[in-house]
Amino acid sequence: MDEETLIKACVSGNEKAQFQLFEQFAPKMMAVCLRYAENREMAEDVLQDSFVKVFKNLKKFTNEGSLEGWIRRIMVNTSLDAIRKNKKRKFDSQIESVSYLAPQNDFIEESLMAEDLMLIINQMPEGYKLVFNLYAIEGYSHKEIAETLGISENTSKSQYSRARAYLREILEKKGIGR
């Protein structure tokens, strides 16, 4: 089944198709949600909410841009919503307040490395984490980030550069920096 047929089947309420779509994207989107969420439970909640939105709004999906990109955007937006909703946390946390708890595993295997990077991201301060996720991995521009998060473009840039500094330090500690 190609993507267009799959989408049509999903829109018409075909459960098999919906499940296929879920199965196809859920693991990747779980990874997206985990990068934003505080913990796995929250990520699962977000994933669930997002997929409900995906199925409810799939009929509005136009074939401009990829389906994956569209779904990913819903995941990201829902994640951001959840963060706003769940926490009254101050957006800018200080780097000093962060403990470095990333495990001291060896970075040998490629797959292991992804897991460790996930862990490092999850232990980043909230402010850096969001900007870093959006910019480096989701590929948003600073302008988009500024709009999405309701911060200034300069804040986004400086948060990102702090995030980089933070990550560089962590990576060097682990011996995989340059």
Added chain:
Amino acid sequence: MEDKDYIKELFSKKLGNHTEPVNPDIWSAVKAQTTASVSTATTTLITKVVVTAVSVLSLTAGVYWAVKKNNTSNVSINKQNSIPKEGENKKVFVENKEVKPSAAEENEDIITSISADEVNNSKEENNVHVFSDSSFKENTNYSADSIPLYIKQKSTVLSNTDSLNNPNQNKKTLAVENEKKTLPEFSIISQNDDGVYVFSLDTDDYDFIEWSFGDGNYSTQREAKHLYNSSGKYEVEARIIKGDVQKTSTVSVGSEAVGEIGKLPSVVTCNNDGFNDALVLETKNLSDFQITILDRSNQVVFKSSDAAFSWGGIDLTGEPVEPGNYVYIITAVDTAGNPINEYQMIEVRR
């Protein structure tokens, strides 16, 4: 600035397509919520809800299996009770509209509140899960029943091609004049061609023929082909018309329905992975049925007189049985009165 690219590259390369195991419960929850909104809109009947719940369950099992296959998750499937709780926790997303004026347009609609109504609905649906074991079986039976429908259509197609192949025959008959007022005796020739019955007459001297296959199906082909949906004894009647005279003849085909007990499973894996989780049999044309499952010390662990039973490795006290070898004994009588006795070893795995 050289490591700016390095860090971005590293993370986007490693994590851009990174996947994580998905809790199989999420699909059931999504399904429940998605379906809930549909059923409120269309006010569907309870039966549909049941069917949905059945699918949800089977699909859940599917996800569970898929996840398990990837060797990534040990989450138990038996967490359906937690779903309504999750439903209650659903957040309302309305406020985000103000917080995020710049959100992408698509989100304006995406950020809709999930009404209490829907949450309740999804709860109801989740409750239906409890019954889904038995209804799942009904579902399977249903699909098994629908197979003959296809075959029926196929037989019609066969007959149709027949007429296309013999257009001349009809012309020839029309040419014959209606001289005789009574029609001579005729008889039906029936052949069983690999399950498909082919009926024809030993006479060609008629204008029109109508076959009644005895199972509610009809044909007007000179040479009629028919495949019966189920075995049994059928009275086939041919009525021929020539001019204004008609005559009938009958023949009986087939034999009394023979009872069948399909494949006898020798292993059952009661681990809720969606495959062989329970012992079920596909039986046909039985008038009496009794199954007894014994453990190695010949203690009865299960007994049923319903051929549509399903045994998921639970003993008479409701406890799961130990993995190991068991035997089951089936004593049945088919609708023609023939006894069927079966004895089969079965291994229970978990």
